[in-house]
Amino acid sequence: MAHNTTPSSSTYNLVDPKTPIVSGRLLAFLTNFLELVGEPLGVTSYLCADAGLYVLRNKDYTEPPTTMPVWTPVNKMIQSAVADPKTNTVTAQDYLTALQHDADAQAAKTAGVKAAAGGEDNHRFLTCRDFYVAYKSGHCTPTKVAEQLIERIQASSEISPSLGAVWNWNKEKIVKQAQDSTARYQNGTPLSIVDGVPVIVKDEVDIEGFETGVGTSYINKGNPAKEDAHLVALLRSHGAIIIGKSTMHEIGLGITNFNPSTTTPRNPYGPAHSTGGSSGGSGAAVGSGLCPIAIGCDGGGSVRIPSSYCGIYGLKPTQGRISGRGEYPLAPTVAISGPMCASMEDLSIVYAIIAGRDNQDPNSLLQPTAVLPSPTNLISSPQKGQLQGLRIGIYRRWFEDVTHPEIAQVCYKMLDSLVKDHGAVLVDIEIPELFENGKAHNITISGEMLSKISTGRKKLNHQSRLELAMVASLRIQDYVKAQQQRTRSIRFLESLFGHKENDPHHHAQYPCLGGHEAGVVDVIVTPTIANLPPKVHPGAESHGESNYLNTVKGMQYMMMANFTGIPGITAVAGYTAEEYKHINGDRYETGLPIGIQFMSQWWDEKRLIHVANVCEQVLETRQKPKIWLGDYVL
Helix, strand or coil, X not given: CCCCCCCCCCCCCCCCXXXXXXXXXXXXXXXXXXXXXXXCCCHHHXXXXXXXXXXXXXXXXXXXXXXXXXXXXXXXXXXXXXXXXXXXXXXXXXXXXXXXXXXXXXXXXXXXCCCCCCCCCCCCCCCHHHHHHHHHHCCCCHHHHHHHHHHHHHHHCCXXXXXXXXXXXXXXXXXXXXXXXXXHHHCCCCCCCCCCCEEEEECCECCCCCCCCCCCCCCCCCCCCCCCCHHHHHHHXXXXXXXXXXXXXXXXXXXXXXXXXXXXXXXXXXXCECCCCCCHHHHHHHHCCCCCEEEEEECCCCCHHHXXXXXXXXXXXXXXXECCCCECCCCCCCCEEEEEECCHHHHHHHXXXXXXXXXXXXXXXXXXXXXXXXXXXXXXXXXXXXXXXXXXXXXXXXXXXXXXXXXXXXXXXXXXXXXXXXXXXXXXXXXXCHHHHHHHHHHHHHHHHHHHCCCXXXXXXXXXXXXXXXXXXXXXXXXXXXXXXXXXHHHHHHHHCXXXXXXXXXXXXXXXXXXXXXXXXXXXXXXXXXXXXXXXXXXXXXXXXXXXXXXXXXXXXXHHHHHHCXXXXXXXXXXXXXXXXCCCCCEECCCCEEEEEEEECCCCHHHHHHHHHHHHHHHCCCCCCCCCCCCCCX
């Protein structure tokens, strides 16, 4: 595969910032200074301008603002998302039924056969199917698994450094759910293939009886949720054991999950490193094998970043695909909940359960029927040529703009297999205004968070306060122009995905810069993250850390999907094989996961799931995390 072929006429305009890393007491001083006199002295404005947050002020947009990117499906979208000839599809319920029937047959074959013992050398990530077959065949029960789960949660806090994945949980509630599930299996009436399977939920989503603190020490303190969020209720109705709350970056305003207000989780593959965020606890829980499924929320990569860093699979759905009822509305026009799983089969299962309309969430009512790739080929032996004719758009200059060359190399290796072994076609594209899109997203997400967190800011950690102090200097015009840029960004994607095939004026005004025919693609590919997980330094744990370069590189490939509402998925592409020294002096060992991301048009999650399934087959071998809690005896 030819690399480094970006044409000289490239419109690529991303530039890495030079802002220094600040943490510890220096961060505390800078935060207090900005809050007191930063604005009148012009320091706050200088920092905002340096960060590019004023870049839209001189833009003379003619497009109307788009405030909520929930896209009414046009015929082309519906046909592609529901009945695309390149992917055999089934409804969500039919998908769940087919998997459960196959698992029933598997359980029947193993009934009476002695189960293989787990152990220290067994580091295969367990799946819903593993738990279901063990329960159905009588080898194990949800109650026995709950006992092991509780032991592992306790053990995860006793190791050094602590895993820090689980923030709020209740032993009695876990045991009660497990007992109810065990009774259902004994009666021959399991609710689904996830009955009795442990699931952890980010501290941004309501669980009845638990406080939704969104990573703070004070929000909803003493005010537990009175009911489950819609997606939690759906999981519970299918028998899932809801563990409790996972740790997150405070108010989701960052991607490291360094959180002095609660706790800082550690990366299972490199305990000295960040999990990514803001759903870092969910990533750590699944990546360590503690549980096979987690729920995260993604407003700027917060599902996909920790999934990639922790070596698992994560889906940011189309805006409006998952009900937001019961999700804390930190940034409602860019954020949505999504599954984070150890396997693609489990991700598909969770998506099948939680996707769909909710009459109490108007944003969810426009969507077409949620479908998935037929499980027939996945259950049987994987075959070559599964992506025949799939057009994968690649903006090579963007793709290769990474801090560590091995990131692009590992992702290119995965693409080589998708093309040579599975029939995909790479299409060279360019996407204009990436810099403006990113800054417009920054303005939008931080502005919405500032609006929501209107009181109690002094109770936040210093990194959160610093970010909000800077955002407070923005004007109304900045937010409005950001929404006009959102309209432009959406229109570029309409060209790229072929929605304006018969509108030459649209293509002239919003070109995908690959020619009309050459530019139309089914999916866009990037590395998931442009850097490796940063080290956790003592000052970051005690006071937080402001590292703008890490934020920019970490979110480089994330913001487009959140800002325009399209779906994105991260799959495990491989692991680092070379030691690496960062420009700040930090050294990186081998064996850190590298993710590859695919984005598709609105409502086309099933295509992303299909591609990620193939990536999982190509990978074949998963490396064992350094923190491993997944040796359950089933």
